[in-house]
Amino acid sequence: MKRSVFLLFVLIATFSWGQTTKQAVIKSIDDKNELYSTTAKKIWDFAEVGYQEEKSSALLQQTLKDAGFSIEAGVAGEPTAFIATAGSGKPIIAVLGEFDALPGVSQEAVPELKPIVGQKAGHACGHHLFGTASAAAAIAVKNWLVATKKSGTIKFYGCPAEEGGSGKVYMVRDGFFKNVDLVFHWHPGATNSAAFGSALANKSGKFRFYGVASHAAGSPERGRSALDAVEAMNNMVNMLREHVSEKTRIHYVITRGGEAPNVVPAFAEVYYYVRHPNREEVKSVWERVTQGAQGAAIGTGTRYEVELTGGTYDLLYNETLAKVVNTNLQLVGGYTLSDSEKEFATKIQQTFSSPPPITATSTIEKFEVREGGAGGSTDVGDVSWIVPTAGLSTATWVPGTAAHSWQAVAAGGTSIGSKGMMVAAKTLAASMVDAFTDPKITEEAWLEFKKRAGEKFVYEPLLGDRKPALDYRK
Numbered sequence: 001m002k003r004s005v006f007l008l009f010v011l012i013a014t015f016s017w018g019q020t021t022k023q024a025v026i027k028s029i030d031d032k033n034e035l036y037s038t039t040a041k042k043i044w045d046f047a048e049v050g051y052q053e054e055k056s057s058a059l060l061q062q063t064l065k066d067a068g069f070s071i072e073a074g075v076a077g078e079p080t081a082f083i084a085t086a087g088s089g090k091p092i093i094a095v096l097g098e099f100d101a102l103p104g105v106s107q108e109a110v111p112e113l114k115p116i117v118g119q120k121a122g123h124a125c126g127h128h129l130f131g132t133a134s135a136a137a138a139i140a141v142k143n144w145l146v147a148t149k150k151s152g153t154i155k156f157y158g159c160p161a162e163e164g165g166s167g168k169v170y171m172v173r174d175g176f177f178k179n180v181d182l183v184f185h186w187h188p189g190a191t192n193s194a195a196f197g198s199a200l201a202n203k204s205g206k207f208r209f210y211g212v213a214s215h216a217a218g219s220p221e222r223g224r225s226a227l228d229a230v231e232a233m234n235n236m237v238n239m240l241r242e243h244v245s246e247k248t249r250i251h252y253v254i255t256r257g258g259e260a261p262n263v264v265p266a267f268a269e270v271y272y273y274v275r276h277p278n279r280e281e282v283k284s285v286w287e288r289v290t291q292g293a294q295g296a297a298i299g300t301g302t303r304y305e306v307e308l309t310g311g312t313y314d315l316l317y318n319e320t321l322a323k324v325v326n327t328n329l330q331l332v333g334g335y336t337l338s339d340s341e342k343e344f345a346t347k348i349q350q351t352f353s354s355p356p357p358i359t360a361t362s363t364i365e366k367f368e369v370r371e372g373g374a375g376g377s378t379d380v381g382d383v384s385w386i387v388p389t390a391g392l393s394t395a396t397w398v399p400g401t402a403a404h405s406w407q408a409v410a411a412g413g414t415s416i417g418s419k420g421m422m423v424a425a426k427t428l429a430a431s432m433v434d435a436f437t438d439p440k441i442t443e444e445a446w447l448e449f450k451k452r453a454g455e456k457f458v459y460e461p462l463l464g465d466r467k468p469a470l471d472y473r474k
Contacts, residue, residue, distance in 0.1 A: 021144070021437075022430040026332065028140045029425050036136045036425065037418040039063060043128035044109075044413045047101040047121040049473040050161030053080045056099040057158055060131050064156055067139040068146075076170040078468050082158040083176060084135075086142040089151040091442055093141075093432050094177070094387070096185040096380065097134035098127040098162045103473060107406040109413030111347035115406075122409040125163065126188025126396050129412060129421040133186065137428035144433060152436045155180065159379070161472075164204055164273075166310040168379035170468050172386055173461045180387045181442050182321065182435050185380055186424040188412065189393035190401045191360060192334045194326035194427075196317040196390065197370030200249065201279035202377035203286045203462055204310035206271050206472075207233060207293045211302040213266035223264030224301040227257050230268040233296035237272075237289055244285055249275040271309075275377055279313055279462060309469040311462025313381035316452055317369075320445040321390030321431075326367045328430035329392055334362040335419045344414060348398040348407050355400035361420070376403070385459055388445035392427055396420030 029036075043056045057080040061071050069084035105122040106115040116122075123129075138156040145152055157176075161167040171177065209230055214223035237250060244250075252272045258265030272289060276282045290306060297304040337345060342358060349355040383389055397411040397420070411417055435441050 022328070022331065022433050025140050025144050025429050025433055026426045028143060029136050029422065029429060032136065033418075033422060036132050036421070037415070040128050040132040040418060040421060041413065043099055043131065044123050047106070047119060047123060049103050049121050050100045050163055050165035050167070051078065051080060051468065051470045052473060053099050053160050056128070056131070057082060057160065060097065060099060060135055060158055063135055064139065068142060069138070069156065075176055076174045076468070078160055078167055078170060079470070080158070080160040081167060081171060084138065084156040084158065085153060087145045087153040089153060091181040091436065091439070092153040092155060092179055093435055094155040094157055094180045094183045095134045095138050095428055095432065096157050096159055096168070096183065096383070097131035098159050099131040100127055100161050100163050100165070102163055102404060105404065105406055105409055107409035109410050111344050111410060113406055122406070123412050124404045124406070124408045126408060126412045126417065127162065129188050129396050129417050129424075130186065131158070133421045133425040134428060136425040137432065140425075140429045141432045141436070145436070150436060154432070162379055164310050165469060165472055166312055166379045166463060167468070169312060169382045169461050169463055172382045172459070173463070177383060177386050182445060183383055183387045183389040184321075184325070184428050184431055185389065185391040186428060187391065187393045188396035188417070188420065189403070190395055190397045190399050191365050192329060192363065192394050192423060193365035194322055194329045194392040195365060195368045195370055196319065196322035197315070198277060198317060199315035199381055200275040200277055200377045201282045201314040201381065201462070202273060202275045202310065202312045203282050203308070204271070204273045205306050205308040206255070206269055208269045208305045208307070209267070209297060209302045210304070211264065211266050211300070214264045216262045216264050220264065225264050226268035226302055227265040229296045229300040229302040229304065230254055230257065230270045232299055233270065233292050236292035236295060240288060240292065245276065245281060247277055248281065248285055249273070250285070250289070277314055282462070307469070308463060308466060309472040312377050312379045313385050313462070315378065315381045316384040316389070316449070318384070318388045318390050318445055318448055318452070320441065320448050321388055324434050324441060325390050325392050325427065325431050328434065329364055329427045331430060332423055332426045334364060334395065335423060336362050337416070341414070341416050344416065345398040348411065349400055351407060352400045358399055360399035361395040382461065385453060385457070388449040392424065394420040394424040394427070
């Protein structure tokens with residue numbers, strides 16, 4: 001009986017010590033709230049698209065360098081990619097950070113549609129918050145490692161061009177995740193959740209058609225319209241939708257369609273995405289889309305080229321790590337809106353059809369498995385098939401907000417975005433403290449990883465051996 005009481009006392013004391021340790025790490029992040037909010041807002045202002053995030057990358061690099069990290073810049077042939085490292089020895093734990101904006105969604109930080117004059121892009125996916133929160137977590141954990149003199153290495157991966165450029169894929173392909181034990185990440189959203197599941201595999205590229213220019217009225221017979229080829233391809237692909245599996249997603253946008261109606265277009269371009277929960281299905285559908293381009297070129301007397309610009313795996317979830325993240329998200333908790341934030345949120349929600357309560361920022365969603373992909377794609381998928389990986393989302397936007405919307409850009413530039421960002425930073429830091437403290441987490445995460453990936457799995461990037469598409473946003 002006495003031994004049982006003693007063991008219970010030890011367990012309680014150990015738990016209390018662990019909680020005290022994490023609370024100290026969490027407080028260290030809170031103490032730098034102003035710094036990190038300012039950093040995120042600067043990146044929001046920069047609004048740089050994929051592979052053009054020079055100012056955003058430099059700011060995060062300097063922030064981490066000032067905190068004592070060594071910087072390896074321009075990795076994997078990507079000028080804005082970098083890895084920041086601190087500590088030494090095992091385990092090696094990584095946290096991912098992104099910082100690219102989206103084209104076509106410029107927006108002021110106000111609750112009505114109001115694009116910023118002269119600016120074409122905006123952080124409609126909240127990556128200005130993503131990179132900053134991950135850096136904040138890395139710095140807090142680095143300082144904790146130093147203070148406790150614990151063995152271990154913390155790595156921050158500065159990941160460019162997530163939005164269609166597959167930045168992390170090149171880092172994976174070139175071996176920059178070799179020897180990493182665990183990876184943590186997060187993403188801005190409209191709720192606080194560590195629910196885990198997969199994402200859609202994705203393949204994307206630009207189909208370029210070359211024809212013959214001529215006067216559209218004076219000598220149309222001499223012309224061969226590249227725009228006709230784009231439209232013919234799109235028609236065939238739209239008919240293809242009836243004959244693919246239900247979970248397939250195909251999207252396109254015509255990026256070049258000619259210069260003037262009275263000139264037969266000699267050049268036209270269409271940009272395609274193909275998605276599915278299974279990457280083998282993505283490969284198959286992409287091949288059929290390519291056949292549509294071939295047929296369109298033959299039928300219009302043009303020629304075509306295709307440039308594969310992106311390709312990402314589905315997400316291999318890890319329940320072991322997800323539970324660790326969820327426990328710490330519960331520990332950190334959500335946040336409440338101030339009166340001015342409530343006023344902002346109420347005006348934003350007036351643009352929605354049936355919004356949830358604005359109090360949702362203070363709650364944590366149920367922990368569950370979400371099979372089959374959430375509808376989006378991420379290059380975190382490729383990372384997750386190399387190293388056990390887990391993440392979370394936090395309420396950086398007004399509840400009910402859809403990603404890639406002006407409403408997301410607007411809230412992300414306010415204190416609402418900053419509050420959600422801090423929830424993510426503290427949760428990531430606490431989760432990494434657990435992983436550095438308890439070796440069983442790494443051991444169990446790898447056992448699960450190997451079981452889910454399968455003994456015969458060999459990583460082959462959907463991008464093949466192409467170099468990063470550094471001009472895909474130009």
